[in-house]
Amino acid sequence: MEYLNDKSTNSDFLTFVTDYIHNVVASSVDKNNHPYAQVCDALYHKDDKLYLLAKKDGPLYYCIKHAPEIKITASKGDGTMNSVGIGISGMAYDVEHKYQAEIFEKNPYLNQIYAGHLEEAKEYMHTIEVEIESGSIYDIRLNPIYRRTFKF
Structure with missing residues (x-):
């Protein structure tokens, strides 16, 4: 799915995010209420929820614990005229290892990233x-430009 339209569902939007966009920037605030942003992968979605992975006790993990x-x-x-942007607002929570098997199955490159210490990484x-x-989506690749907000 490379394009969305007015008939696209919330699930279509999340499939677009996980399968087409994939690399995202997750932003929150730290314990001192300073902004924090981290590049990560949008790995999985189910039931109108999006799933990322974060290292327990890592910066993003601590930010989410402090301010979800x-x-x-x-x-x-x-280039600008051949690009699409997305934005997502929500609340993030540590759900420990929920859907981890599904996440690793859908994203087999994770096994390469953590090769040599895969079981430890899964912990x-x-x-x-x-x-x-x-x-939201802002798709400049289309003429006219396509804009849409998805409410969840």
Whole structure:
């Protein structure tokens, strides 16, 4: 799915995010209420929720524990006039290892990243569940430009 339209569902939007965009920036605030952003992968979605992985006790993990409100942004394309951007607002929670088997199955490159210490990585990597409030798309690849907000 490379394009969305007015008939696209919330599930279509999340499939677009996980399968087409994939690389995102997750933003929150730290314990001192300073902004924090981290590049990560949108790995999985189910039941209108988005799933990321974060290292337990890592910066993103601590930010989410401190302040669960999260903003996710991303863009993909070759130059401004051939790009698409997304935004997601919601609340993020550590759900320990929920859907971890499904996440690793859907994203087999994770096995390469953690080769040599895969089982250990599966312990310290926690699933972050994002309860989405809204998502948006701004697709400049189309003429006219396509804009839409998805309410969850």
